[in-house]
Amino acid sequence: MTTDLTRLSLAETAKGLKAKDFTSKEVTASYLYAIEKAEALNAYVAVTSDQALDMAAQSDEKLQKGEGGALEGVPLGIKDLFATKGVHTQAASHILDGFKPEYESTVTQNLWNDGAVMLGKLNMDEFAMGSSNETSYYGPVINPWRAEGSNADLVPGGSSGGSASAVAGWLCAGATATDTGGSIRQPAAFTGTVGIKPTYGRASRWGTVAFASSLDQAGPIARTVEDAAIMTTSICGFDPKDSTSVDMAVPDFAAAVERGVKGLTIGVPKEYRMDGMPAEIEKLWQEGLAWLKAEGATIKDISLPHTKYALPAYYIVAPAEASSNLARYDGVKYGLRVPGKDITEMYELTRAEGFGREVQRRVMIGTYVLSAGYYDAYYVQAQKVRTLIKRDFENVFNDGVDAILTPATPSAAFGVADQEMKSDPIKMYLNDIFTVTVNMAGLPGIAVPAGKDGQGLPLGLQLIGKPFDEETLFAAARVIEKSHGLDFTPNKWW
Amino acid sequence: MTLVDTRTPDPKKFIKGATGDWEMVLGLEVHAQVTSESKLFSSSSTEFGQPPNNNVSFVDAAMPGMLPVINEECVRQAVRTGLGLKAKINKRSIFDRKNYFYPDQPPGYQISQYLDPIVGEGKVLLDMGEDGEVEIGVERLHLETDAGKLMHDQHPNMSFVDLNRAGVALMEIVSKPDLRSSDEAKAYISKLRTILRYLGTCDGNMEQGSMRADINVSVRRPGGEFGTRCEIKNVNSVRFAGQAIEYEARRQIDILEDGGEIDQETRLFDPKTGETRSMRSKEDAQDYRYFPEPDLLPLEFDDAFIEELAKDLPELPDEKRARFIKEFGLTAYDANVLVADRDSAAFYEAVAEGRDGKLAANWVINELFGRLNKEDLAVTASPVSAEQLGGIVDLISKGDISGKIAKDLFEIVWTEGGDPAQLVEERGMKQVTDTGAIEKIVDEIVAANPDQVAKAQENPKLMGWFVGQVMKASQGKANPQAVNKILKDKLGL
Structure with a gap:
């Protein structure tokens, strides 16, 4: 075996397995070996080697016939937010110590039904709260990426940092992730990978640890647009166990990847041109537009007037839902319990020790x-803003825009333990500035690598689509992927 | 909710105080467990009396990532109930989370309906006897989940929790502050229970906790401004409701007459002492941080859904009562007694069908219900069937047996069973209406008692003695009217 099987894309892996060029056991073993050697990335919180090899053996039997x-025989990494039966499921939190569910999330079950192999559970920001993992x-x-000439550790973004790092660092052929305010797209942009948040309701939330129910959506992080499309097809689908899941047929997204952008209208929202935006981000954006135009798209300046209220409104809605969703972690039923002299003290001690500072x-x-006297001023107001943001998008889509192009993040990956970010949580929250609107409006959004900053670090562009029109996003993202002419392979240092 | 006074102060209901008259104002929140196979948001069984934690799903236990899915049967039950309360059905309603920490509430919140309930304003009619009919407004009805149960007696220093009830569907039915006496409150609870049982939407078993009431009590000078209220939580019997209200109203009057003020608070009724005591004051009131449940879409249905349910609604007690009065010529009192329970009404109707409705009512209410009560039996477990009782009524109507013999016959049917007509034949219980046979007996007795004849001719009241003798000689089978007539003739009275 001369080729490193971990370097293949997901599509190539699936194809090679079907062609019996190699076996799932071989690919799985290659990944398990790579994971073992990549402790420095800290991408996995649990590696399920035995289970992976068992699943691979079963896949090989089928492939033989x-x-x-x-996805038969394709090894994947699973974000620790997804319930996996009998396997570590802790949302990377201390409060869920030792929790192994008796059930399998719909998203992961869908992947196993399509033949995928689970390598293990991926690290993430605690309860998916964070932008740096x-x-x-x-x-x-x-982050597998380092600035040119530097040995400093960089963050992979968050909250799906483990997923992004594992995909970029060849520790899985693709990974599941979740996105509440940008948690798929921002880490994808930071690691030179492709990440898509499907339309809210496309993928079931059943069995995924909840952060903010009205915003959470599962999706993949993958190495190519095609890989992301294949995984999205598998992950999505109506689930009667999730009342917000939408009963709608899931197209074969991979079939849309090479569709091109000829005749499409791409919107450019002026409100996303922030004051003090780095020149290289602006340059990247213009390049992206030029590539789409060159392939036959029409570029149109648009306005999304309520954009500036999105981030503050998001940081009301998401924590409000989270404060209620996380009430179940109380030391009574599962996970961590710190005893106290009475039930109230037990609650207090358990939650004080079990939850990290950001949570x-x-x-x-x-x-x-949500408190009496503040509810109307904050939560109700934020929900109104949300309606307005949604309406902004509806208006431009009604005006003939097929997709919107924006930067994915305001910068490239920053350093681990960045002092500025640490001392000012708002600064960290600003990482989501381009992505939260999409969650607030329930739209699909994809981040695709498009360029590099002055230090050679990946930068991504984001495409925002109409509800349930992920196909256009894959097609447009593929145009960018084909046009940038860059290699998004990090230099292996670990 | 704006408070509107819909009642005219009635001096009969005033409570005497040292400083003058007082009037109580009551509003009830009744929690009724929805009759359904499974819970409101999970597929767990709702069966009562199961071992602890037998009826618990991942959703009920609030496992990470679990989501609620509405049980449509519970929605139908709530709509049926709304229709039964002649209430506005809201085609769009919203579930909210009511957040609080307690081990009987695994997710840390109850799923309820706060601003947009499934059912809006309706009404309940009370028949208050000589005070006539009283209409009590219903403010709203909403669906919500029940909590689990803590068990403090299983371990020396820990409490256990049983989640069998956690997530079971409840309907909270909120009245307007239209009630003015404990009797009205008791009648309201009873009437509501009757309606729910007719509809089959709640079994109304208060002793099993299927129905419980939170009672808001305040007092005021007759017709004056509403006073500050106290809420008595979780009252689980009609009788306790009456006791709790009487105690609480008197307590408030005593405070006010001593120049004090009522603290708005939540109180508990202790059936052992018959008193209410403070549970928590308004200052300690929890902030439930209500917000729309993001795991559920707004609950929406169309007119066709409501019409389908309305079509299959059973006849309700008020309509049945009116029909009984009209069709069977019953008194309002008898009709009330009969419709109070759906099974009793059905039993009566089976007896009365094609017969004298009043006679049937007398026999059902006085003989049958009397006997059932004595033996503590439900009408559905009656040893005498409607057909058998109808047979007895037929024999009376035809004049085959007297009322007195009928009572004996009822006793035989109750204990031994059998067809009443056949029993009468076999045991020779048939009334003697043959005047010749009666005359023969009368002649014999008259002939044998010349002294009594003389006395009776002087004092006609003494004819009764002869009646007794004839009945005795005929073993009670002689037709009493015929005996009277013949005796009068023979004695020349």
Whole structure:
């Protein structure tokens, strides 16, 4: 075996397995070996080697007979937020110590039904709260990318930092992730990978640990647009166990990837041109537009007037829902319990020890904004803003815009333990500035690598689509992927 | 909710105080467990009396990532109830989370309906006897989840929790502050229970906790401004409701007459002492941080959904009562007694069908219900069937047996069973209406008692003695009217 099987894309892996060029056991073993050697990245919180090899053996049996699903034998990493039966499921939190569910999330079950192999559980920001993957109880995830000529550790973004780092660092062929305010797209942009948040309601939330129910959506992080499309097809689908899941047929997204952008109208929202935006981000944006135009798209300046209210409104709605969703972690039923002299003290001690600082901060914010006397001023107001943001998008889509192009993040990956970010949580929250609107409006959004900054670090562009029109996003993202002419392979240092 | 006074002060209901008359103002929140196979948001069984934590799903236990899915049957039950209360059905309603920490509430919140309930304003009619009919307004009805149960007696220093009830569907039915006496409150609870049982939407078993009431009590000078209220929580019997209200109203009057003020608070009724005591004051009131449940879409249905349910609604007690009065010529009192329970009404109707409705009512209410009560039996477990009782009524109507013999016959049917007509034949219980046979007996007795004849001719009241003798000689089978007539003739009275 001369090729490193971990360097193949997901599509190539699936194809090679079907062609019997190699076996799932071989690919799985290659990944398990790579994971073992990549402790420095801290991408996994649990590696399920035995289970992975068992699943691979089962896949090989099917593949031998020419059977198997679209992902048969393909090894994947699973964000620790997804319930996996009998396996570590802790949302990277201390409070869920030892929790192994008796059930399997719909999203992961869909992947297993299509033949995928689970390598293990991926690190993440605790309860998916963070933009740098530094809030995990299991320590920060490290970005496989480093600035040219530097040995400093960079963050992979968050909250799906483990997913992004594992995909970029060849520790899985693709990964599941979740996105509440940018948690798929921002880490994808920071690691030179592709991440898509499907339309709210496309993928079931059943069995995924909840952060903010009205915003949470599962999606993949993958190495190519095609890989992301294949995984999205598998992940999505109506689930009667999730009342917000939408009963709608899921197209074969991979079939839309090479569709091109000819005749499409791409919107450019002026409100996303922030004051003090780095020149290289502006340059990247213009390049992206030029590539789409060159392939036959029409570029149109648009206005999304309520954009500036999105981030503050998001930081009301998301913590409000989180404060309620996280109330179940009380030491009574499962996970960590710190005994106290009575039930109230037990609650207090358990939650004080079990939740990290960022989770505590958001629970406090959420509790505050829902409190009597503040509810109308904050939560109700934020929901109104949300309606307005949604309407902004509806208006431009009604005016003939097919997709919107924006930067994915305001900068490239920053350093681990960045002092500025640490001392000012708002600065950290600003990482989501381009992505939260999409969650607030329930729209699909994809981040695709498009360029590099002055230090050679990946930068991504974001495409925002109409509800349930992920196909256009894959097609447009593919145009960018084909046009940038860059290599998004980090230099292996670990 | 704006408070509107819909009642005219009635001096009969005033409570005498040292400083003058007082009037109580009551409003009730009744929690009724929805009759359904499974819970409001999970597929767990709702069966009563199961071992602890037998009826618990991942959703009920609030496992991470679990989501609620509405049980449509519970929605139908709530709409049926709304229709039964002649209430406005809201085609769009919203579930909210009511947040609080307690081990009987695994997710840390109850799923309830706060601003947009499934059912809006309706009404309940009370028949208050000589005070006539009283209409009590219903403010709203909403669906919500029940909590689990803590068990403090299983371990020396820990409490256990049983989640069988956690997530079971409840309907909270909120009245307007239209009630003015404990009798009205008791009648309201009873009437509501009757309606729910007719509809089959709640079994109304208060002793099992299927129905419980929170009672808001305040007092005021007759017709004056509403006073500050106290809420008595979780009253689980009609009788306790009456006791709790009487105690609480008197307590408030005593405070006010001593120049004090009422603290708005939540109180508990202790059936052992018959008193209410403070549970928590308004200052300690929890902030429930209500907000729309993001795991559920707004609950929406169309007119067709409501019409379908309305079509299959059973006849309700008020309509049945009116029909009984009209069709069977019953008194309002008898009709009330009969419709108070759906099974009793059905039993009566089976007896009365094609017969004298009043006679049937007498026999059902006085003989049958009397006997059932004595033996503590439900009408559905009656040893005498409607067909058998109807047979007895037929024999009376035809004049085959007297009322007195009928009572004996009822006793035989109750204990031994059998067809009443056949029993009468076999045991020779048939009334003698043959005047010749009666005359023969009368002649014999008259002939044998010349002294009594003389006395009776002087004092006609003494004819009764002869009646007794004839009945005795005929073993009670002689038709009493015929005996009277013949005796009068023979004695020349």
